[in-house]
Amino acid sequence: MLQDALVSLDPLRPVGAEIAEGLRLHGAARSREEREQRVVDLLRLVGVPEPELKARQLPQQLSGGQRQRALIAAALALDPRLLIADEPTTALDVTIQAQVLALLEETRARGKALILISHDLAVVSRMADEVLVMRDGEVVERGVAEQIFSDPRHDYTRRLVAAIPSAHSRGSRLAPSSAPRFDTSSAALDPRHAAAAPEILLRADGLVKRFAGPDRSVHTAVDGVSFELRRGETLGIVGESGSGKSTVARLVMAFEPPDVGSVTLLGEDWSTLPEAARRRRRRDISIVYQDPLSSFDPRWTVGRILDDALPDDEPDRRGRIAELFALVGFSGSLAHRRPLELSGGQRQRLAIARAVAPRPRLIVCDEPVSALDVSIQAQVLDLLGDLKAELGVSYLFISHDLGVVHHISDRVLVMNLGRVVESGEADEIFLKPRVDYTKRLVAAVPRLAHRAAGDHPTPRASGAVA
Ligand SMILES: Nc1ncnc2c1ncn2[C@@H]1O[C@H](COP(=O)(O)OP(=O)(O)OP(=O)(O)O)[C@@H](O)[C@H]1O
Ligand SMILES: [Mg+2]
Structure with a gap:
C-alpha cells in the first residue's frame, strides 16, 4: 500500500477495474459479477461514498482522500497475512483516518501483522506495539511504543515529538533553533x-x-x-x-x-x-x-x-x-x-x-x-x-x-x-x-496516546466516526 495514490493508480483505468484486477489475479473471486460486488463492498468498507459510482470513475475524478482509500481497498482485497502500509492515512482527514485505522486494527485483530510506516507520530503511538525511529537510513531508537513517546532516549526522537504543530504552538517556531533558518531578509524580495x-x-x-x-x-x-x-x-x-x-x-x-x-x-x-x-x-x-x-x-x-x-x-x-x-x-x-x-x-x-x-x-x-x-x-x-x-x-x-x-x-x-x-x-x-x-x-484528531507526565491523555479516535 503506497503513499502517493495519484501516481500509483492507472489514470486511464476506472478505479474499480484496478481493484478487480488484483482479485482476479489472485483468484479471490470467481465470476465477474462476484468481483464487481466485492469491489463495491471493499470501497464501502474503506468509507468511499457512492461506491458504485466511484468504482466506474477514473482516479482523477476522485478527491485525494478517496484515491487513497481506493488504494487501501486494493491492498485489503487480497487479505494478506502481512500488510505493509506506507503512510496509509497521510492524505486523509481525521474522521476518515479514524475509520481506516479502525480497519487496520481489525485486520490485526484477525491475526495479521502490520508494518506501519508513517511520519504521523500520533497515529504511530495509537497503532504500534513496537516502534523503530529512523533517520538518514539508520535506526536511531527502538522500543515499545509507550517508552518511545513518554520517555524518548534519543535526541532526534525528542525533537520529533516536540515538532508536532498544535494549538500550543501557535505564533512560535516549530523547528529547533539549530535547524536551518533560511534567508528571507533580502531587500529585493520586497513585495511589489x-x-x-x-x-x-x-x-x-x-x-x-x-x-x-x-x-x-x-x-x-x-x-x-x-x-x-x-x-x-x-x-x-x-x-x-x-x-x-x-x-x-x-x-x-x-x-x-x-x-x-x-x-x-x-x-x-x-x-x-x-x-x-x-x-x-x-x-x-x-x-x-x-x-x-x-x-x-x-x-x-x-x-x-x-x-x-x-x-x-x-x-x-x-x-x-x-x-x-x-x-x-x-x-x-x-x-x-x-x-x-x-x-x-x-x-x-x-x-x-x-x-x-x-x-x-x-x-x-x-x-x-x-x-x-x-x-x-x-x-x-x-x-x-x-x-x-x-x-x-x-x-x-x-x-x-x-x-x-x-x-x-x-x-x-x-x-x-x-x-x-x-x-x-x-x-x-x-x-x-x-x-x-x-x-x-x-x-477525531488523533493525539499522542502516550504523553509525558503532566499532559492530559485523550481518548482514542476510533468510534468518533458517524
Ligand atoms: N473532475 C471531476 N469529475 C468528477 N467529480 C469530481 C472531479 N473533481 C472532484 N470531483 C468530486 O468532487 C468532490 C470534491 O472533491 P475535492 O477534490 O474538492 O475534495 P477535497 O475536499 O479536496 O478532498 P480531499 O481531502 O480528499 O483531497 C469529490 O466527491 C470528488 O469525487
Ligand atoms: Mg483535496
Whole structure:
C-alpha cells in the first residue's frame, strides 16, 4: 500500500477495474459479477461514498482522500497475512483516518501483522506495539511504543515529538533553533507596490461547481461558497475528504470556471475573464500542491524550473534565482538536479520557491505539508510563516490536518459536502466549535496516546466516526 495514490493508480483505468484486477489475479473471486460486488463492498468498507459510482470513475475524478482509500481497498482485497502500509492515512482527514485505522486494527485483530510506516507520530503511538525511529537510513531508537513517546532516549526522537504543530504552538517556531533558518531578509524580495494592495485580496461569491457522473448524475462538489481573504491574512480551509476543498482551490486559481458565482482578485473580476485577459495578472496568485512531483516537468532542472516561473520582464534572472535559493535554503549545487533527484522536503521547498518567484500577493496551499515528516513539515511551516512576515504574502491554506491549520491560520472555514458550515477565528473554531460537524472533526484528531507526565491523555479516535 503506497503513499502517493495519484501516481500509483492507472489514470486511464476506472478505479474499480484496478481493484478487480488484483482479485482476479489472485483468484479471490470467481465470476465477474462476484468481483464487481466485492469491489463495491471493499470501497464501502474503506468509507468511499457512492461506491458504485466511484468504482466506474477514473482516479482523477476522485478527491485525494478517496484515491487513497481506493488504494487501501486494493491492498485489503487480497487479505494478506502481512500488510505493509506506507503512510496509509497521510492524505486523509481525521474522521476518515479514524475509520481506516479502525480497519487496520481489525485486520490485526484477525491475526495479521502490520508494518506501519508513517511520519504521523500520533497515529504511530495509537497503532504500534513496537516502534523503530529512523533517520538518514539508520535506526536511531527502538522500543515499545509507550517508552518511545513518554520517555524518548534519543535526541532526534525528542525533537520529533516536540515538532508536532498544535494549538500550543501557535505564533512560535516549530523547528529547533539549530535547524536551518533560511534567508528571507533580502531587500529585493520586497513585495511589489505593497501600499497599493487593497484590503480585500480575494473574494469568493456564491461559488457553485457541479460535476457530471458517468450515468449523467450530477454531483455538486462546491455548493454556494463565499469568503473574503484580507491582506496579510492566512485563511485556513478544513473539512472531510471530498468536502470540496481542492475544487475551491481550482476555482480560486481560475483553472476551472464556476457554474455559478464569481471570484474577485485584488478588487477586479477574475473568474469571469477569458484566460488571455487573466494571463497578465496570473503572477499575483500562485499555488503549492501536496504532491509537487506531478506538477514539475521531470526533465527540467531546478534552475530551469525557477527560471520558467519568473515573469518575462524580470531584469536580473540569475540574481533573482540566487535569492530564491537563499530563501528556501538551497545550496547552488542543487541547481542542476532534476525533481526526482530531490528529497520530499527539498521538492516541497522548490515548489514554494516556484510559487514565490513571480512575487505573488497570494499563495494557495493545497495540502502543502501532508506528505512531509514532522521535522521537515516544521521547517516548511516556519518558512511559510517567515515569508508572510517578510514579504507580506497572504495564504489560502488547505489541509486535513487540524493541528497544522490551527497553528498557521488566522481565520478558518470549515467545509462539509461543498458548503461552509462554520467560519471564524482559528482559536474559536478549534477550541470552541459551535457546529456539530466541527465538534466531531475536532474530537477525531488523533493525539499522542502516550504523553509525558503532566499532559492530559485523550481518548482514542476510533468510534468518533458517524
Ligand atoms: N473532475 C471531476 N469529475 C468528477 N467529480 C469530481 C472531479 N473533481 C472532484 N470531483 C468530486 O468532487 C468532490 C470534491 O472533491 P475535492 O477534490 O474538492 O475534495 P477535497 O475536499 O479536496 O478532498 P480531499 O481531502 O480528499 O483531497 C469529490 O466527491 C470528488 O469525487
Ligand atoms: Mg483535496
